[in-house]
Amino acid sequence: MEDGTVERVRPRDRILETARDMFHKHGIRGVGIDAITEAAGTNKMTLYRHFESKDDLIIECLRATACSANAMWEKFETEHPGDKLAQLHAWVRMAADCLMSDSRGCDMANAAIELSESDHPARRVIKELKQAQRDRLVALCRDAGVGQAELLADTLSLLLEGARVSLQSVGAEGPSAQFVRMAEGLIASFKAR
Amino acid sequence: MEDGTVERVRPRDRILETARDMFHKHGIRGVGIDAITEAAGTNKMTLYRHFESKDDLIIECLRATACSANAMWEKFETEHPGDKLAQLHAWVRMAADCLMSDSRGCDMANAAIELSESDHPARRVIKELKQAQRDRLVALCRDAGVGQAELLADTLSLLLEGARVSLQSVGAEGPSAQFVRMAEGLIASFKAR
DNA sequence: TCATAACGTTACAGACCGGTAACACCCCAG
DNA sequence: CTGGGGTGTTACCGGTCTGTAACGTTATGA
Numbered sequence: 001m002e003d004g005t006v007e008r009v010r011p012r013d014r015i016l017e018t019a020r021d022m023f024h025k026h027g028i029r030g031v032g033i034d035a036i037t038e039a040a041g042t043n044k045m046t047l048y049r050h051f052e053s054k055d056d057l058i059i060e061c062l063r064a065t066a067c068s069a070n071a072m073w074e075k076f077e078t079e080h081p082g083d084k085l086a087q088l089h090a091w092v093r094m095a096a097d098c099l100m101s102d103s104r105g106c107d108m109a110n111a112a113i114e115l116s117e118s119d120h121p122a123r124r125v126i127k128e129l130k131q132a133q134r135d136r137l138v139a140l141c142r143d144a145g146v147g148q149a150e151l152l153a154d155t156l157s158l159l160l161e162g163a164r165v166s167l168q169s170v171g172a173e174g175p176s177a178q179f180v181r182m183a184e185g186l187i188a189s190f191k192a193r
Numbered sequence: 194m195e196d197g198t199v200e201r202v203r204p205r206d207r208i209l210e211t212a213r214d215m216f217h218k219h220g221i222r223g224v225g226i227d228a229i230t231e232a233a234g235t236n237k238m239t240l241y242r243h244f245e246s247k248d249d250l251i252i253e254c255l256r257a258t259a260c261s262a263n264a265m266w267e268k269f270e271t272e273h274p275g276d277k278l279a280q281l282h283a284w285v286r287m288a289a290d291c292l293m294s295d296s297r298g299c300d301m302a303n304a305a306i307e308l309s310e311s312d313h314p315a316r317r318v319i320k321e322l323k324q325a326q327r328d329r330l331v332a333l334c335r336d337a338g339v340g341q342a343e344l345l346a347d348t349l350s351l352l353l354e355g356a357r358v359s360l361q362s363v364g365a366e367g368p369s370a371q372f373v374r375m376a377e378g379l380i381a382s383f384k385a386r
Numbered sequence: 387t388c389a390t391a392a393c394g395t396t397a398c399a400g401a402c403c404g405g406t407a408a409c410a411c412c413c414c415a416g
Numbered sequence: 417c418t419g420g421g422g423t424g425t426t427a428c429c430g431g432t433c434t435g436t437a438a439c440g441t442t443a444t445g446a
Contacts, residue, residue: 027309029222112362116220130363154368155375162355169305170323175347
């Protein structure tokens with residue numbers, strides 16, 4: 001038996017997962033180290049033995065988020081092997097689900113907004129990871145046989161980013177409610193050219 | 194003569210303008226009352242005589258921002274009286290200029306992200322003001338003779354919102370660089386239907 | 387069994403935060 | 417001249433923040 005209690009996970013992983021959840025819900029500046037360690041069922045010293053600083057923890061959380069996102073991309077491939085157009089539609093569906101089930105937006109974008117200092121170490125990481133996401137979407141559009149793949153990918157990116165933000169400022173009844181319609185319309189329109 | 198020194202403005206207005214600028218640049222949670230009052234050339238007591246709390250100051254700043262935005266809309270009307278389509282193109286140009294000259298995005302959206310507490314008093318105000326902006330854009334699209342005016346307006350809204358946040362996370366070379374092309378393409382496409 | 391590394395506990399440092407109290411000042415209206 | 421409202425100054429409160437020190441406890445694995 002792997003221990004009766006729920007906790008057979010290493011403190012480091014518990015901290016990382018808890019921090020990710022709390023940063024997402026309350027914002028980076030809105031949650032302190034003490035709150036994280038307490039929620040993770042550990043203490044401050046243990047956290048600082050695994051992470052150099054709060055900034056370091058933030059960066060590791062963002063990397064973990066990017067890792068989850070990569071898992072999504074792999075799921076698209078396994079669920080629609082070789083069918084890039086179906087994968088693109090799956091991307092739209094995934095984005096819509098994300099909008100419906102979670103009203104706190106994209107961790108990377110939120111972090112970029114919250115960490116206003118232009119030389120914050122997390123900024124470099126955010127830019128890298130966001131760029132990687134963009135590249136994947138561009139490749140997907142291209143492989144799906146779309147002319148002007150970059151333009152379509154960038155448009156879809158902005159739409160999703162905007163929908164996530166709009167969801168937080170205007171609410172669910174706002175412009176973000178039409179995301180799927182917009183995205184599907186765009187894909188059809190680009191395919192037709 | 195209206196006084197030799199630069200400061201013939203009331204402390205309240207100086208505080209409001211300074212706070213607006215600093216909130217915009219460093220984020221709401223990233224700037225304290227002391228920093229604002231010092232930059233405004235006054236002191237904490239004077240601030241608290243004019244504003245109930247920091248939250249109150251935040252709300253007043255957002256209202257001031259909305260007021261500036263309304264001035265923009267009036268400028269569109271005076272510069273292109275009656276020509277709603279020209280005003281719509283002017284909106285796109287204004288948005289693009291905003292993207293080029295300022296990389297810190299929309300104060301309301303940023304505030305909505307930073308103030309993660311769902312019952313924060315500013316949230317109501319943000320929603321109201323954003324809704325008003327949306328209504329104006331929908332009306333403009335409709336009066337410009339576009340079918341599906343709501344859909345176009347919402348799409349343009351999301352594109353701009355997304356471009357503003359993408360500018361902060363991916364940078365100026367990212368998807369936001371194509372904003373004008375996307376927006377103009379959309380308008381043309383909606384007009385053609 | 388026993389050394390060693392990981393983990394937990396308590397206490398603390400130093401800084402910053404929002405907000406208030408008490409009091410001195412200055413300038414303009416009456 | 418006078419009084420009062422708007423303003424500036426200083427000091428302070430209680431709280432929270434990141435990060436560290438010192439020491440005790442537990443688990444692991446050779």
